[in-house]
Amino acid sequence: MSDRSSKPHRSHKRQKSSLTNIGYYFPDQTSTQQPSHPQFQQFVQQRQQQQQQQQQQQHHHQQTHQPHQRHNRQLSQSSQLSPHQYQLTSIPSQSSQPSQQSQPSFYDYDPYNTLNYSLNSTTAPSSSTGTGHNIIQGVPVKPIPSPTRGQFGPAPFLSYQSPTQYSIPGSVDQNFGTIPLIPLPSEQYNSDTPNVYEQFTYPKPVTEFNDLPQSDINTSVQAKRPAKHNKNLSVSTRFNLFNLNENEDQSERETATKPTSINPLFNDFLQDLAIVDGSNINNYLLKVLEKLGSPLPIDDFYNFLYNNEKQASATPAIPTHKIDKTMINFSVQSSAFSLLDQLLNIFKVPNLLIEYFPNIANRENKLFGINYHELLRTFLAIKILFDILIQLPSNNDPQNYTIPRLSIYKTYYIICQKLIRQYPSPTNTSSEQQKLILGQSKLGKLLKLVYPDLLIKRLGSRGDSKYNYLGVIWNQNIIDDEIKKLCDDNELVHLHRIFDTKDKPFSFQRRRNHSTTSYNPIPGHKIKLKTRSKSEPQIQLKGPHTESYSNENIRTPSFSFIKPHLKFPESDNFTILEENNDNPNWFTIIKQNTYEWFKNCNSTFPMREAIGMVFFNNDNLVEKNFLCDGLIEKVVKPLNSDLGYAENFDLHLYLIIIVELLPYLLFLKTSSRVNYLKNLRLNLLYLIDNFNDELNNIGANNNFKIDNSRKFLILMKKLININDLLITFIKLINKDDASNSSVMVLDIENYLNLTDEDQSDNGIDEDSESKLSFKHDILSKDLIYALNAYNFDPTLDHHSRSILSPDFIKDEVDLIGNFFGTDLLNFLNNEDLGEKYEQITSRESNDETDSILSKKEGTKLVSLLALIHDKLLTKHFKTKYPILVYTNIMSLILNDSLKYIFIKYQKQQNNQRKDENQNSFGNWWVFNSFIQEYSCLMGEVVGLYDSI
Incomplete structure (x- = not known):
């Protein structure tokens, strides 16, 4: 016998489905409808006699109380129920079919409550059955309308209506965000609008028939829940x-x-x-x-x-x-x-x-x-x-109500962190509770599920545009000013740090600094200044020496293999060039190691021969799709079937392809002929557009992960861009050497290499934009900007100080300035910087017409690559700065230098003081682009090798 008093949440309304299918929930009904118990038969006989007496009393009552005839008829009709509606499967030995004259009430109806209902004797006439208690079953059920967005909770039920005439009183706007106002109940039974909450009483337990003590019956629901x-x-x-x-x-x-x-x-x-x-x-x-x-x-x-x-x-x-x-x-x-x-x-x-x-x-x-x-x-x-979120009606212009896509995830993240800290779990730690926070991609899918018709559009100026959702506003009951401030003033990485604070879950330590400027820590983007109030969080380079900055604010760019704190290899052989002493360079070593890894995994598959046949046989590159088809058939399919168990074997394959192609696309191989390179470029472009589709067609996405393949294809495209920039720059600087000095040399001597004292004597335009101290206005400022953007202090690795001293800035600026003022100048003056490296010009004379570069251009190319690896990527910078920080420093310096050169030549062109043939802006643009692309490619190769 089950005790319903300990389970008040179970409802009688299950009977709605049992009306149409009596055996659906209770398969064996026959055994419970006719109990053979003698005590039960006696109980049924007594009950039938009482029902006959009740019918006579009601007949007499109807004749003597005519004013209430209409109201009683309504209740009587609503209670004409089938005998099946009265069955209680949980108490088969104590229940029987009631008389159809029993009068249940339809007032106490809560569509969410799973409790059985009964009425107090003060609010409804008693249907005496000899026990002194009401057991209400078979209450007429109204269909529940699907609630609309913004309607909180059910409206209070008024007088009974037919299910086909049911409607929710009031509009959505009236019910939005408010508690339903329910009139006070009348003391009279025939009240037209009873209060469902005031009339609600918990059901009498079934065990009451066994004369249990009343104290055991009237236990609170909280205790019985x-x-x-x-x-x-x-x-x-x-x-x-x-x-x-x-x-x-x-x-x-x-x-x-x-x-x-x-x-x-x-x-x-x-x-x-x-x-x-x-x-x-x-x-x-x-x-x-x-x-x-x-x-x-x-x-x-x-x-x-x-x-x-x-x-x-x-x-x-x-x-x-x-x-x-x-x-x-x-x-x-x-x-x-x-x-x-x-x-x-x-x-x-x-x-x-x-x-x-x-x-x-x-x-x-x-x-x-x-x-x-x-x-x-x-x-x-x-x-x-x-x-x-609140999605506005379609009659409002969605362009006027926008929320950035990233702000929705940041707001979700903030709310989850607040919940975790405001309501700590007694059994799980805070770090374990962090697992309840979803990632951005999964939350984006759920957002599309919850709001399938939400419009999205890129808004903002070119280069700074962001995706925004249109036609939505924040729910002010949840998103207060504190959440908005946290969301607007902090990137996601800063929010991680804010909520990682143990002792101050909803505050963050503000560093004591008089500066009120903050920089946008996004690698590769233009640094923009934004004024902050003193009460807002600041991310400053200066601070207590106990805080570590080098491990916080560097983050991996999208679709990049470079980890946040990864550095270039410190070894001297980190170069793509081969030395004359036959010592292998870093790229040759990792290529050999990767081939050895494949050999250890599967000695039967000839990886080296397969790569050579696919990429380096010109006969297999005649059509643009041959390389992609050959790579899928000869390499991907065998590896997918044989090495599916090996971890990251797709990354090993991508590393081999890139390292093998590097010397060819950099014109370092003697086989770099015009026809072969032309076919190779066409096939690589086709591979970039179709490789992922081919992987999907053969069902190899499980082993060849889509994220890895996207990064690989981006590197392939970067390789092609470097190939274009390299050949263009080599041709340009060799065209203008009649006086053994190019126009770029003149720029360095007369413009970029000026000191503060020299500016007044060089005849440069007196306009303030043309006056330039290269070390102060470009090198020093860009170095400080980059370090602030990443919140990075390179001195923390070696010293206890945390404030960047002027001496440190001066030392770094002198080293970087020496590259432009000395090394780059020597390169442009045709000094051979690649003497120790193997030259690529040892070709037969009859092949000279088929080669892309002349002997002199080949020497210049080797000298350019030696300039980058030996003078720009020195051991000093490789050991001190992560790849992302150093490449961004150089990008800022090169871009600002190009900007000032453009301003100078624009003014000289307006004054007609410069010959068109001596305009060096194009040369500088190609040089800057090549340096940035090449240094990023080197970093990506290092990151790819580090990933495996």
Whole structure:
């Protein structure tokens, strides 16, 4: 015999489905309808006699009370129910079919409450059955309309209407964000608008028929509420969640999950639950939230999922410290959480689904394939997205209401961190709770699910445009000024650091610095100054020496192999050139190591021969698709079938291809002929456009990861760009050497190599924009800008100081300036910087017409590469700066130098003081582009090798 008093959340409304299919939930009804118990037969006879007396009294009452005839007729009609509606399967030995004259009430109806209802004797006439208690069953059920977005909770029910005439009183705007105002109940039974919450009473327990003490019956619902699912004491596996208290609460779960009847809304959820699997679980969770419609604050929803003991209290006061300050009705909220708890119990113990759908036992129960931990954090993410945004009607211009796409994720991240810190878990640590936060890609998919019609568009000026969602605004009940400020003033990496602070979860340490400027820490972008107030967070280079800056603000660019703190190899052989002493360079060594790795993995596959046949045989490059087809057939397919078990074998393949192609596209191989390079470039361009599609066609995406292939193809495109820039620059600087001095040399001597004292005597335009101190206005400022952008202090690795002294800046500026004023000048003056390297000009005389570069141009090319590896990438810079920091420093310096050269020549052209043939802007543009592209490519190769 089940005790319903300990499970008040189970509802009689399960009978709605049993009306149409009596054996659907209770297969064996015949055994419970006619008990053979003598005591029960005596009880039935007494009950029939009492019903006859009651009919006579009611007949007499109808004749003597004519004013109430109409009202009683309405109740009588609403209670003409089928005998099947009165069956209680949980108490077969003490229930029988009631008389059709019993009069249940339709007033106390809560679509979310899974409790059985009864009426107080002060609010409804008693239907005496000899026991002194009312057992209301078969209450007429109204269909629940699908709630619309913005309608919080059900409207109060008025007088009874037919299901076909049902409508929610009031408009959506009237009900949005407010507690329904329900009139006070009348003391008269025939009140037209009863208060469903005031008239609500908890059901009388079934054990009351056994004359239990009244003190045991009138136990509070809070004490009788069944234990919730223990979310904290759990272990998540790829199959499902296993409860650590499995042996302790097994008997309790068996009784707590067998409802005596079904709430109609819960019945709808059950019907949909039968077809839920891993592919549509997100749609199901969204549907549950939409059908509930009740304003469940995010704080209470989070505590319901992860902290049962902190679930919303019964007090109507709304704490000001809550994140979600939406007005709620606590009675409706409690009913909604009770319904959700039944659903989560089924997900946690999928076998419970068989109790509702016996036929499902004969086939696979797909709920076993749903990870419970993943379900909880996805449910929370959908709830947050569902509540923080308000999508405006179509009649409003969406362009006037925009929210950046990244701001939505940052806001979600901030809310999750606040929930974790404001409601700490008693069993899980803060680091374990961080796992409930989804990544950007998955949250983006959920955002499309919750708001499928949301418009998105790039807004902003060229180079600074960002994706924005149109036609949405923040929900002011949740997104307050503090959250907006955190979102607007901090990048995502800064938010990680802010919430990683242990002692101050909602504040961050402000560094003591008088500067009020901050720089945008995005690698490769133009540094922009933005004024901050002193109360806002500042990211400054200066600060206490105990803080480490080199490990915080450097982040990997999109589609890049370079890790945040990766540095160039310190060895002297880090060069693409081969030395005359036959010592292999760094690229040759890693190529040999990679081939050796493939040999150890699969000695039967001739990797070196396959690569040579695909890439370096001109006969196999006649058509533009030959290289792509050959790579798929001769390399990818064999590796996919033979080395599927090996980790990162796709990265090994990409590294070999890039290192093998480098000497050819840099014109270092003697076989770099015009026809071969032309065919190779056409085939590589086709490979860039079609390689990912070919991988998808052969089903190799599992082993050849799409992210890795995208990065690889970007490097291939960078290789082609470097090939174009290199040949263009070599041809340009060799064209203008009549006076043994190019126009670039004149720029260095007369412009870039000036000192502050020399400016007044060089005849340069007196305009302030033309006056330039190269070391101060370009080198010093750009160095400081870059270090501030990355919040990087290179002195922390070797010294205890943390404030960059003027001496340190001066030393670094002198070294960088020496490259421009001495090394680059020597290169342009035709000094051979590559004497120690093997030359590429040892060709036969009859091949001279077919080669791309002349002997002199080949020497210049080797000298240019030696300039980069020996003079620009010196050991001093390689050991001190990460790749991302150093390449960005050089990019800033080169771009600013080009800007000043452009300004100078523009003014001279306006004054007609410069010959058109001596315009060096084009030469500088090609040189700057090549240096930046080549140094980035070297860094990507180092990053790719580091990844494997």
